[in-house]
Amino acid sequence: DTGVSQDPRHKITKRGQNVTFRCDPISEHNRLYWYRQTLGQGPEFLTYFQNEAQLEKSRLLSDRFSAERPKGSFSTLEIQRTEQGDSAMYLCASELGIYNEQFFGPGTRLTVL
Amino acid sequence: GENVEQHPSTLSVQEGDSAVIKCTYSDSASNYFPWYKQELGKRPQLIIDIRSNVGEKKDQRIAVTLNKTAKHFSLHITETQPEDSAVYFCAASSDFGNEKLTFGTGTRLTIIP
Numbered sequence: 001d002t003g004v005s006q007d008p009r010h011k012i013t014k015r016g017q018n019v020t021f022r023c024d025p026i027s028e029h030n031r032l033y034w035y036r037q038t039l040g041q042g043p044e045f046l047t048y049f050q051n052e053a054q055l056e057k058s059r060l061l062s063d064r065f066s067a068e069r070p071k072g073s074f075s076t077l078e079i080q081r082t083e084q085g086d087s088a089m090y091l092c093a094s095e096l097g098i099y100n101e102q103f104f105g106p107g108t109r110l111t112v113l
Numbered sequence: 114g115e116n117v118e119q120h121p122s123t124l125s126v127q128e129g130d131s132a133v134i135k136c137t138y139s140d141s142a143s144n145y146f147p148w149y150k151q152e153l154g155k156r157p158q159l160i161i162d163i164r165s166n167v168g169e170k171k172d173q174r175i176a177v178t179l180n181k182t183a184k185h186f187s188l189h190i191t192e193t194q195p196e197d198s199a200v201y202f203c204a205a206s207s208d209f210g211n212e213k214l215t216f217g218t219g220t221r222l223t224i225i226p
Contacts, residue, residue, distance in 0.1 A: 004156075033213060042119075042202045042216030043157065056213070091156070093214075100145040100164075100212055104156040 002026060004094050004105035012111045013082055020078045021108045025094030032075050033102060034067060036060070037089040046090075049075060050097070082112045115140040117205050119217025126193055127225050134220045136203035137185045143205040146179060146186045147214070152199045160201075161188070190222075198224045 005024045013019050025032050030051050035043035046065070047057045051072040064082075069075040079086055089109050093102040116139040126132045138146075144165035149157035163170045163177045163186065170177050174193075179186040190197055200221050204214040 031212070035214075040219070042117075042204070042219050043214070045213040045215070048213055095212065100206060101147070101159060101162065102212075102214060104149075104158070106156045 004092060004103050006090075006092050006105040006108050008108055009106060010109045010111075012113065014113050015084060016081055018078065018080045019082060019110065020076055021090055021092075021110075023075045023077070023092030023094075023105055025073070025075070025092070026096075026103055028096070029094035029103075030072070030097045031095040032069055033093045033095070034075070034077050035091040035093065037091055037107070038087075043091055046077075079110075082110075084112045086110060087112045115143055115205055115215040117203060117215050117217045119203050119220060121220060122218065123221045123223070125223045125225055128193055128195060130193055132188075132190045132193055132197070132222055134188045134201055134203070134222070135185060136187070136205075136217050137183075138205045138215075139184065140205070140207070141181075141184070142207045143215075145206050145212070146177070147204050148175075148177060148188050149202045149204065149216075150199045151202065151219075157202060193224045195224050195226055198222060 007022045032049045034046040037043045049069040064080045067077045089107040091107045092105040095102045119136045147162035150160045151157045176189040200219045203217040206212045
């Protein structure tokens with residue numbers, strides 16, 4: 001499969017626990033984005049990588065959120081001390097960098113109890 | 114920052130009729146405007162996009178128009194079919210640095226057989 005993949009697809013956790021999600025972009029795509037989507041809304045930008053450099057973080061992203069892309073390939077998004085308000089679909093998208101076309105992964109649905 | 118508004122939020126049309134979804138944006142620096150289709154429980158998928166140097170683009174039954182002066186763009190679907198039923202999102206971005214997408218709130222399109 002040459003598309004964007006995300007793991008896990010679903011995650012249920014208790015409030016206060018830490019969770020980590022993984023995104024594998026399309027091979028050779030140098031740009032990688034994380035978005036969050038809540039029910040009935042469009043995706044909202046969280047953060048963005050060009051290769052391994054994290055170039056921007058949204059004001060939506062509290063200090064409990066951290067993202068990495070250590071070798072410029074896959075990326076991880078960690079949420080510490082989860083809260084019920086973190087429940088959402090977390091989407092990853094990748095882009096070749098010159099065409100603006102972002103390809104989305106299937107998302108990780110997080111439920112915080 | 115960019116703000117994208119989308120109307121209507123829901124739209125029902127008879128099979129075979131046309132559907133039109135409209136979006137406005139606020140940032141005059143935006144120059145890339147994609148449309149995504151999202152079926153229930155699935156990832157957003159790019160269906161058509163337009164750049165600011167083009168006023169209209171067509172791909173079979175789907176067309177997008179852009180009015181940069183008025184800062185609005187529209188999606189037109191002709192000869193609608195039941196498989197067109199989904200949520201459609203418009204988005205805007207620029208190609209200056211971070212090409213994050215700012216999404217509209219979505220339009221739930223229902224095709225009535």
